[in-house]
Amino acid sequence: MSSKKKNIYTYLGKVILITLLIVLFIRTFFVESYTISSSQMQTSLLEGDQVLIDKTSYGVRLPITILTIPFTFDKIFGVRSYLTSIEAPYKRILEKNIERNDIVLFNNPMDIGKPLDKRDLIVSRCIAMPGDTISVEKGLLSLNGINHIAPPDLMNEYSMHILALKDIQAIMEEHNIPIRSLKHRADTISILLNKLEAFIINENIEDSTVSICCKTDTTQNYHLIVPSKGKLISVNSLNINMYKQLILQEQEGNACVINDKLYIGGKEQTTYTFQDDYYWMLSDNTKDALDSRMLGFIPFKNIIGKVHFIWYSSHNGNVRKERCLTSVN
Incomplete structure (x- = not known):
């Protein structure tokens, strides 16, 4: 190989290496692409x-x-792509607050068998901040005593009589409303719609005796206070189950709960001060979601970043051009 060709290959190798290092730096610290894989x-x-x-x-x-x-x-080719022999402590530079209704990417707090930055990734909407009071009564959500105004794209389950299905399907096809999670129950059918879609269907039904109704889950009622960093709480049998998982994760093996009593370093504790801020996530499609209703409070240290922009979108091999290069609300 001539020295000229060798110099060209050396130069190209350096360019490729530098390019990869720059991309890796940007991907690690500034911006990263993520594929939405659930509904x-x-x-x-x-x-x-x-x-x-x-x-x-x-x-x-x-x-x-x-x-x-x-x-x-x-993972790479089904094999773990990292070693846990060296792990850096959690640290965040130029810390900023999450804003209510932000759509965020975070690590699953229940995936405790992995390092924090290798836990499963989840996208959801932040609806409650540290110190907020969350109440759910008969399926209605309120924050700090004020009814929560859901985003316009929030999905709910709507039901209809089976005899109305043909007419409603025709309306949905005419207005390009997709059929999501169609379920049959005796003489009724349910589908997932947002408020605008439900309004369009009801406005276009010719038979005035037919309508679609939103189904409300009245079985889940709860009252929660979202923990905040530095917040001191009394620990007792009434609230230990609510906060147990958070405390155990913060103490990293130095705490245990026995007979509804908290022990840290082998000593019983009647109070506890939280070391991190926590958030409550609620997904737009509440019927088929992995969010705080399943995971509990989400620690700030688990938050990776904010979902800002859809740069590309496809379904079954077809590009959804109308969604490419669009912002996220």
């Missing part, structure tokens, strides 16, 4: 949407798992 945020986000995550929105969380293969998350 829990439809219609704000659809399966197949490729979104950009702004990792600077709430401050840059530094990497925790140092020994990891670049450009992989937790």
Whole structure:
């Protein structure tokens, strides 16, 4: 090989290496692409949407798992792509507050068998902040005593009589309303719609005796206070189950609960001061979602960044041009 060709290959190799390092740096600290793989945020986000995550929105969380293969998350060819022998402590630079109704990407707090930055990824909407009071009565959500105004794309289950299905399907087809999660129950049928879609259907039904009705879940009633950093609480048998998981995770093996009593370092505690801020996530498609109703409070340290932008979208191999290069609300 001539020295000229060798110099060209050396130059190209350096260019490729520098380019990869720059991309890795940007991906690690500033912005990263994420693929929406579930229906829990439809219609704000659809399966197949490729979104950009702004990792600077709430401050840059530094990497925790140092020994990891670049450009992989937790696996490569089915094998774990990182080592846990060296882990950095949690640290965030230029910390900023999350805003209510932000759509955020975070690590699953229940996936405790992995390092923090390698836990499963979830996208959901933040509806409650540290210190907020959440109440659900007969399926109606209120924050700090005020009824929660849901985003316009919030999905609810609507029911109709089976005899009205043909007419309603025709209206949905005419107005390009997709059929989501169609379920049959005796002589009724249910589908997932947002408020605008339900309004369009009801306005276009010619038979005045036919309508679609929103189904409200009245079985889940609860009253919660979202923990905040530095908040001191009394620990007793009435609230230990609510906050047990948070305390155990914060103490990282130094705490245990026995007979509804909290022990830290082997000593019984009657009070506890939280070390992190927590948030309550509620997805737009509340019927098929993995959010705070299943996971509980989400620690601030688990937050990765804000979903800002849909740069590409496809479904079954077809590009959804109307969704490409659009902002996320």
